[in-house]
Amino acid sequence: MKEGIQLPTIVVVGDQSSGKSSVLESLAGISLPRGQGICTRVPLIMRLQDHHSDKVELQLEYESKTIQTSEARVSDAINVATEEIAGTGKGISHTPLTLVVRKKGVPDLTMIDLPGITRVPVHGQPEDIYEQISNIIKDYISPKESIILNVLSATVDFPTCESIRMSQLVDKTGERTLAVVTKSDRAPEGLLEKVTTDAINIGLGYVCVRNRIGDESYEEARTKEAELFESHPLLSKIDKSIVGIPVLAQKLVEIQAASIARCLPEIVKKINDKLNQNVDELSQMPQNLASAGDAMKALFHITGAAKDSLKKILLQGEFEEYPEDKKMHCTARMADMLHDFSNQLYSKSAEDTLSGNFLIDEIKLLEESEGIGLPNFIPRTVFLVLLQRKVDQIAVLPLVFMTKMWSYIEDVVGDVLTRHLAAYPQLKSATIRATQNLLAQSKKQSENHVRELVQMEMIADYTSNPEYMKNWASLMAQRDRLMEVIRNASQPSLFNLNGFGQVQVGHLRQKSSMVEQAFDIKMRVTVYWKIVVMRLVDSLAMHLLFSLQKLVNHDMLHGIVDELMGPQRGGIERMLEESPSLAGKRERMNRSIKLLKQSKDVVANIMDRISADGQFDNILFQDQSEA
Numbered sequence: 001m002k003e004g005i006q007l008p009t010i011v012v013v014g015d016q017s018s019g020k021s022s023v024l025e026s027l028a029g030i031s032l033p034r035g036q037g038i039c040t041r042v043p044l045i046m047r048l049q050d051h052h053s054d055k056v057e058l059q060l061e062y063e064s065k066t067i068q069t070s071e072a073r074v075s076d077a078i079n080v081a082t083e084e085i086a087g088t089g090k091g092i093s094h095t096p097l098t099l100v101v102r103k104k105g106v107p108d109l110t111m112i113d114l115p116g117i118t119r120v121p122v123h124g125q126p127e128d129i130y131e132q133i134s135n136i137i138k139d140y141i142s143p144k145e146s147i148i149l150n151v152l153s154a155t156v157d158f159p160t161c162e163s164i165r166m167s168q169l170v171d172k173t174g175e176r177t178l179a180v181v182t183k184s185d186r187a188p189e190g191l192l193e194k195v196t197t198d199a200i201n202i203g204l205g206y207v208c209v210r211n212r213i214g215d216e217s218y219e220e221a222r223t224k225e226a227e228l229f230e231s232h233p234l235l236s237k238i239d240k241s242i243v244g245i246p247v248l249a250q251k252l253v254e255i256q257a258a259s260i261a262r263c264l265p266e267i268v269k270k271i272n273d274k275l276n277q278n279v280d281e282l283s284q285m286p287q288n289l290a291s292a293g294d295a296m297k298a299l300f301h302i303t304g305a306a307k308d309s310l311k312k313i314l315l316q317g318e319f320e321e322y323p324e325d326k327k328m329h330c331t332a333r334m335a336d337m338l339h340d341f342s343n344q345l346y347s348k349s350a351e352d353t354l355s356g357n358f359l360i361d362e363i364k365l366l367e368e369s370e371g372i373g374l375p376n377f378i379p380r381t382v383f384l385v386l387l388q389r390k391v392d393q394i395a396v397l398p399l400v401f402m403t404k405m406w407s408y409i410e411d412v413v414g415d416v417l418t419r420h421l422a423a424y425p426q427l428k429s430a431t432i433r434a435t436q437n438l439l440a441q442s443k444k445q446s447e448n449h450v451r452e453l454v455q456m457e458m459i460a461d462y463t464s465n466p467e468y469m470k471n472w473a474s475l476m477a478q479r480d481r482l483m484e485v486i487r488n489a490s491q492p493s494l495f496n497l498n499g500f501g502q503v504q505v506g507h508l509r510q511k512s513s514m515v516e517q518a519f520d521i522k523m524r525v526t527v528y529w530k531i532v533v534m535r536l537v538d539s540l541a542m543h544l545l546f547s548l549q550k551l552v553n554h555d556m557l558h559g560i561v562d563e564l565m566g567p568q569r570g571g572i573e574r575m576l577e578e579s580p581s582l583a584g585k586r587e588r589m590n591r592s593i594k595l596l597k598q599s600k601d602v603v604a605n606i607m608d609r610i611s612a613d614g615q616f617d618n619i620l621f622q623d624q625s626e627a
């Protein structure tokens with residue numbers, strides 16, 4: 001029941017002063033608390049067990065406490081326990097109290113006594129006492145496994161009883177309701193009709209009883225009861241099979257046995273389901289690291305697994321771990337970014353050949369660098385200045401690219417680590433911090449490297465690429481044709497220059513003296529620029545691949561271990577700490593699994609005995625028949 005599995009139980013309900021407590025006392029043969037207002041303020045689970053010794057053993061169990069008590073002190077003990085559970089006022093509580101009664105001759109029965117139903121609050125009871133009590137009662141009588149023992153006073157009209165109204169709400173046909181009629185001696189007139197006409201649909205039948213009066217002993221009371229139903233002019237007409245406490249006890253034991261037999265297979269299934277569910281849940285819970293060895297093992301396991309994942313997605317382009325997540329198909333995404341970067345470099349340095357500025361920069365620079373010397377030498381400074389201007393234009397792009405790339409990598413690494421750390425939340429913050437530090441370092445190195453590359457392109461001009469000479473020559477081959485067009489004013493002013501497209505050249509007609517040199521230098525810069533851009537893209541790509549290899553294959557493991565094991569970090573001990581809520585949950589799960597396993601064994605034993613005996617009744621009734 002602790003695990004939410006409904007067991008067949010007999011739930012005792014009744015209006016206030018219906019004699020409910022007296023019936024229970026008579027069944028158990030002990031005295032229960034009596035007092036003003038509601039005496040039962042918490043559900044009282046009474047577990048009656050017949051036993052062979054004459055010594056009566058009474059035991060109270062509540063809130064994981066077990067208290068031994070005696071017949072003389074049981075009332076006080078119940079009151080103390082009730083006050084502990086529900087407070088000293090008149091409040092009521094859902095938390096049950098269990099009373100185990102081991103006494104020779106009692107029927108083997110477990111019943112739950114619920115607070116009596118009262119409409120009007122009295123003696124400082126809470127205003128909503130009726131709702132509170134109804135809720136508790138509904139909780140207990142709603143499950144279809146519950147048997148409802150409805151205690152009715154013979155002195156009232158049954159259909160007006162609150163307890164009848166309630167049990168009819170959950171058990172319309174009355175198939176699991178049994179009625180006990182108390183105070184038969186006080187209202188014998190018409191009782192026979194009441195129980196035979198059954199106006200209130202009691203499926204399991206009626207039992208009429210006479211409770212103990214005053215300080216009669218239980219034996220005396222039984223004798224008086226028997227006499228009453230034997231000799232009373234009206235009551236003696238009632239069939240003997242439905243009168244007396246012993247009949248009630250026998251009936252309850254039979255009903256309980258039948259109900260257990262009916263419910264057992266379902267209970268077994270529920271226990272198994274719940275057990276499997278809990279075992280699964282426990283195994284999926286974050287691992288508890290009990291020793292430094294465990295922690296080391298976990299750490300290497302995580303870093304190893306994360307490394308493998310990162311290697312696959314960042315370096316090898318294998319993304320079976322993330323088939324649907326496009327973000328994690330890293331090699332493809334990085335290639336995309338590189339491609340974009342290269343396009344940006346070209347488009348940013350492209351120029352407008354139709355604006356009438358063609359060769360103007362070159363000519364101006366040549367004019368400025370004119371010196372005393374032969375006119376057909378091209379000054380190198382002009383080339384370098386032009387190159388620097390181009391590099392300047394794009395200088396920020398490689399840095400932007402690297403920043404974007406690293407933030408993407410950080411994202412991916414974070415995702416992978418989070419996935420692998422899911423089972424070890426206590427390692428998470430330190431591991432993430434360590435990798436963030438590492439990535440920040442790598443990013444810094446990349447930035448420095450990129451700055452250096454850009455600087456190099458600014459101040460140095462070199463390539464061993466044979467394409468340079470070849471492409472330059474093929475561009476230069478167009479020079480003579482261009483010059484012809486420029487010199488002949490009757491030619492159109494648009495010239496189709498290979499490698500540039502349509503070029504506006506009209507403005508060059510007045511400047512023809514410098515055009516040839518300017519054209520030469522422009523072609524050199526153009527051809528060389530292509531090589532520069534390609535070189536930048538290639539170097540960045542190479543650098544990136546190198547950094548990632550280094551990071552994944554080497555630095556990450558070291559960084560994480562340093563971060564977690566560093567002397568100022570609290571070292572391995574910190575990894576062993578687990579959040580209290582997690583530890584608590586683990587312990588609860590553990591307890592619950594243990595309890596379910598025990599229950600499973602108990603039920604399995606019962607089932608074995610049933611199949612061995614062939615008949616269920618044998619085991620359940622043997623004690624009773626002895627009694």
Ligand SMILES: *[C@@H]1O[C@H](CO)[C@@H](O)[C@H](O)[C@H]1NC(C)=O
Nearest residue numbers: 484485487488489490491492
């Ligand atoms: C200039 O171009 C025109 C038109 O194409 C052509 O007829 C003429 O011969 C050219 N003049 C010279 C000097 O080449």
Ligand SMILES: *[C@@H]1O[C@H](CO)[C@@H](O)[C@H](O)[C@H]1NC(C)=O
Nearest residue numbers: 288583586587588590591594
């Ligand atoms: C859970 O139970 C197992 C065995 O029953 C025990 O070894 C283990 O220490 C328990 N764990 C916790 C957290 O209580």
